[in-house]
Amino acid sequence: DAGVIQSPRHEVTEMGQEVTLRCKPISGHDYLFWYRQTMMRGLELLIYFNNNVPIDDSGMPEDRFSAKMPNASFSTLKIQPSEPRDSAVYFCASSPSRGQGNWGSNQPQHFGDGTRLSIL
Amino acid sequence: DQQVKQNSPSLSVQEGRISILNCDYTNSMFDYFLWYKKYPAEGPTFLISISSIKDKNEDGRFTVFLNKSAKHLSLHIVPSQPGDSAVYFCAAPSNFGNEKLTFGTGTRLTIIP
Numbered sequence: 001d002a003g004v005i006q007s008p009r010h011e012v013t014e015m016g017q018e019v020t021l022r023c024k025p026i027s028g029h030d031y032l033f034w035y036r037q038t039m040m041r042g043l044e045l046l047i048y049f050n051n052n053v054p055i056d057d058s059g060m061p062e063d064r065f066s067a068k069m070p071n072a073s074f075s076t077l078k079i080q081p082s083e084p085r086d087s088a089v090y091f092c093a094s095s096p097s098r099g100q101g102n103w104g105s106n107q108p109q110h111f112g113d114g115t116r117l118s119i120l
Numbered sequence: 121d122q123q124v125k126q127n128s129p130s131l132s133v134q135e136g137r138i139s140i141l142n143c144d145y146t147n148s149m150f151d152y153f154l155w156y157k158k159y160p161a162e163g164p165t166f167l168i169s170i171s172s173i174k175d176k177n178e179d180g181r182f183t184v185f186l187n188k189s190a191k192h193l194s195l196h197i198v199p200s201q202p203g204d205s206a207v208y209f210c211a212a213p214s215n216f217g218n219e220k221l222t223f224g225t226g227t228r229l230t231i232i233p
Contacts, residue, residue: 004163031219042225043164043209056220091163095219108154109221111163 002026004112006092012118018080021115024073025094033109034067034077035091043091049075082119089114123147124212126224134232139197141227143210146191150212154221155184155195158207167208168195197229205231 005024013019025032033048047057052069060067064083069075079086093109125144133139143153151172156164170177170184170193177184183196197204207226214222 033221043223045220045222048219050219056215093163108166108169111156111165113161113163 004092004094004110006090006112006115008115009113010116010118012120013082014120015084016081017119018078019082019086019117019119021077021090021092021117023075023077023092023112025075025092026110027073028096029094029110030097031095031109032069032075033093033095034075035093035111037089037091037114046077082117084119087117087119089116091115122225123150123214124210124222124224126208126210126227128227129225130228130230132230132232133200135202136199139195139200139204139229139231141195141197141208141210141229143193143195143224144191145193145212147212147214148188148191150214152213153184153186153193154211155182156209156211156223158209158226164209200229200231202231202233205229 004026007022011019031050034046035043036046037043044059046059047067048055049069052072065079067077091111091114093111095107095109123146154169155167157167158164168179168182168184170186175186181197184193186193207228209226210224211221214220
């Protein structure tokens with residue numbers, strides 16, 4: 001059973017460059033989440049999608065950040081231009097929908113192994 | 121405004137003993153709580169959850185306790201094993217649909233052989 005797949009695992013680039021992080025969710029999962037983990041702020045949700053549609057992007061820090069989900073098996077998080085303060089570990093996660101009649105319960109999110117981004 | 125708080129950044133426990141990790145929350149509307157475990161260079165993995173209608177949920181060596189009046193939950197690991205050394209996050213859904221998770225800052229658990 002393939003889990004959530006993220007690429008690249010590590011990215012080192014210079015300030016001002018465009019960075020694209022990629023995610024393949026678990027097949028059949030309707031929800032996809034992008035998180036960022038830093039020492040200062042911990043694990044914070046940036047944006048999430050349901051059935052490829054962005055639902056909540058209130059966690060996206062600035063207009064330099066954008067995310068897309070062109071189909072059910074692929075999503076990207078782009079930073080343009082990148083800045084040193086964007087250095088962090090970025091995680092993608094996916095989860096299935098709640099089952100019918102299962103209102104109020106939560107399906108655990110499955111995380112990828114993250115992309116460690118360093119902006120010099 | 122941190123709605124889910126883990127006030128202990130680290131904890132060391134002797135192998136075989138009980139590990140107790142704590143989490144406090146501020147929003148009384150939370151109706152579901154989860155614990156995730158994270159090893160270095162890996163993503164968090166789901167460990168155990170509890171609904172607000174319960175005060176205890178057990179899964180093998182792991183038990184989560186919920187005290188709604190105190191807005192406090194705890195994760196007990198008995199007996200602790202070296203493989204339990206990891207960072208543990210508590211989380212709660214912060215929206216009506218329960219998809220949007222708010223995470224605590226994590227507690228690094230070290231099991232001493």
